[in-house]
Amino acid sequence: MSILDGKHILLGVTGSIAAYKAAELASRMTQAGAHVDLILTRAAERFISPLTFQSLTGRKAYTDSELWGGESHILHVGLGHAADLLLIAPCTANTITKLAQGQANDLLSITALAAQCPILIAPAMDVGMYEHPATQENVRILKERSVHFAGPAAGRMASGLSGYGRMLEPDEITGHTRGVLGLRAKLAGKKIVITAGGTQEPIDPVRFISNRSSGKQGYALAQAGIDMGADVTLISAPTALTPPIGANLILAQTAEEMLDAVLTESAGADALIMAAAIADFRPAETALKKLKKRDGIPQITLEAAPDVLKTVANLNSRAKRPRVVVGFAAESRDLLANASEKLSSKKLDMIVANDISTTDAGFDVENNRVTLLYPDGKQEKLSLRTKFDVAEIILERIDTLIKTLEK
């Protein structure tokens, strides 16, 4: 279940050509289970109609015409009180200025001033306006008051000019929204390091040995961690995936790079989750130049790659070892016996045993079927579910393990 599910989002739309993107944003959030109510400023109504939003969300799109209606006394403070988040996307320079100065002369600015929920702003304005000292000062004031910002990005504007001021894309704004909603969640303040993807061990400049892994389970863990408020570092081998917004991304191609990154990042962290498929063997030598066919079939000698988890397990100092260490065991036979052997040999607090012999779960697909094993012999078998749902359960269990240590 995504963090957006059941959340009440108040989406403010102001007068920018990027208003058309707010329709997609409202639609995405609604599909993710959020209840999205709209407030359009008068200028926004010139770009997009309230009906567009009402049709996409099945909910109300408020405009300034309501401000003087029979419900106005409830509306002007009620909307901001009931919401989990006030998101203003697109937000013009004018609205940013009004919010910074505490002006309240339309339904959106009144709601923002009365809001008790977090506020997230996705600025959208033409080149020069965002970088103008006046706007920068207003942004600074709002940030100081804990207002959150998503973007803007640099890019080409509708005016044909390029520079800072382009509103982020709807999926990016959704990512920022998840991050802000997660700030109050149960893993807030906890540092969690997650590895993902299959490492690549070079044979020559164009070839490598790798492990089969899409990285999907590790990336789902990173997103679920952000949703739950954790400070997430994602150490990723090369994948085709887009990293979740809010994750501190570190790229590591080889087992050696993975080892260095894990030792640096997980020192003193609350939890380390090793979902990466790290090479056990690597070429003993890497050819500096591409191996040529005409030189015959090469004989590649392999050597052991570093075992990252074993190295972490053998760290003695609390300053270096993460508090909770979780491994994965991808097995094609004797799943539980092999996983439990890894649990004890790698001194883990939990291992996620993954049966890779089936086709409906595991590699490349969206679902996973795993069993969680603990050092006291307890086993928890989870039915087939999405990798995101698996990730949420793993993080729930990690939260319990951290809390037990804190007692």
Ligand code: CTP
């Ligand atoms: N792992 C690691 N370093 C390696 C290989 C694996 O840290 N060089 C971690 C993986 O990220 C995973 C756990 O160890 O969390 C188990 O990985 P797996 O490949 O299943 O086990 P191995 O210990 O490599 O044993 P085998 O391949 O013989 O099953």
